[in-house]
Amino acid sequence: MATLKPDDFLDEVEKSFVRRRKCDAREPLKTGLDLGTASVVLVTLDSEGRPLAAAQRQARVVRDGLVVDFSAARALVEELKGEVEEAIGRELRETAIAIPPGTSERDTATHRYVASGAGLEVSRVLDEPEAANLVLGLANGAIVDIGGGTTGVAILKDGRVIHTFDEATGGTHLTLVLAGHYGISFEEAEAFKLDPANRRKILPLVAPVLQKIGTIIRRGLENYPVDTVHLVGGTAATAGIEKIVGLETALPVKVSSRPILATPAGIALGALPAGD
Ligand SMILES: Nc1ncnc2c1ncn2[C@@H]1O[C@H](COP(=O)(O)OP(=O)(O)OP(=O)(O)O)[C@@H](O)[C@H]1O
Ligand SMILES: [Mg+2]
Known part of the structure; x- marks a missing residue:
């Protein structure tokens, strides 16, 4: 670009x-x-x-x-x-x-x-x-992709990926928690999650999943000191994720403007x- x-x-x-x-x-x-x-x-x-x-x-x-x-x-x-x-x-x-x-x-x-x-x-x-x-253009640091199914951590050094770590927790798990809490279908819970009007209601319910995502990220960063964690992937758009990942990793967190x-x-x- x-x-x-x-x-x-x-x-x-x-x-x-x-x-x-x-x-x-x-x-x-x-x-x-x-x-x-x-x-x-x-x-x-x-x-x-x-x-x-x-x-x-x-x-x-x-x-x-x-x-x-x-x-x-x-x-x-x-x-x-x-x-x-x-x-x-x-x-x-x-x-x-x-x-x-x-x-x-x-x-x-x-x-x-x-x-x-x-x-x-x-x-x-x-x-x-x-x-x-290729979009973010980082030379060094961590890119974390929080998608539907997985959270993947990639460590970059001089523009190259030198280490990766991933685990199966992502947006699907947030949706499942909402479906369980409200007793609604996955599709209904997904729509509920994506409705901006529900942002505040969602955070306390999904906070434990976001903390788990934070733990996965912390583990992915072990032995790879970085200055900042850059979040991409659709689930990175979840309100409040920046703060929770920041607390878990004790690092500044930046969310891409359109992470998905x-x-x-x-x-x-x-x-x-x-x-x-
Ligand atoms: N505005 C939003 N707020 C919160 N979550 C969102 C938002 N938009 C999309 N998502 C969630 O992001 C996830 C999809 O993200 P993305 O498209 O990055 O995943 P994917 O590439 O399909 O999955 P994976 O990378 O795990 O294979 C879904 O769980 C979706 O509910
Ligand atoms: Mg993806």
Whole structure:
């Protein structure tokens, strides 16, 4: 991302879900596909790294980085691809993808097959924290991705990931606590959680889960002293998380301006430009 600051870039990516731009027939494109536990996101940038169009769906086709419903995942990516293609007026042929650190060759291959089955050849495979850091641009420090299923800690030194640690606690667990407390379905609890009007009600109920996430982060940082913890991933948008993680880790905590978009946008930035 040559020209924009991280927050401005993420703002533009956010806008590109609705305000999409057509592109020139010959313009090289950079596309990124994020197959997450909670949602699947496709982002296409122009040759200068400016967002053209993005599309996303809530889906449960991946769990903890592993594809659990191949044909649904493939169909979904095909749908997102069609949506972005219609918006930009061009066919997409290639994409970059990202995998959680430590994903096996075989599981990585499954991610590739999902994309290629939907008509997108995988031109590059990134590590998720590396992708997020293409947006954040940290040389040293910790990036913590708190997604739907997992909390993943990545330590960066001189711009490279030198250590990772993850455990299966994320936004899904917050939703389950709310569903249990109110005696409602997962879907109802998810909607309740995401309604800004409920922010204050939620915090005391989910605080123990946020403390657990804080403990996971503290363990991930053991033996890796850092100055600041940078949070990305959708669950990083939970009100109050900054404070709780700060107390658990005794470190300053910074939440990305649009945490849910950092990884998908970074995957697109890391893509190799593809033309016709
Ligand atoms: N504004 C918000 N406030 C709180 N939680 C949110 C918000 N927006 C999204 N989430 C939660 O973030 C989670 C999804 O985040 P994200 O898209 O980063 O996960 P993912 O990449 O699909 O999952 P994973 O990385 O674990 O595979 C969901 O649990 C969702 O409920
Ligand atoms: Mg994710």
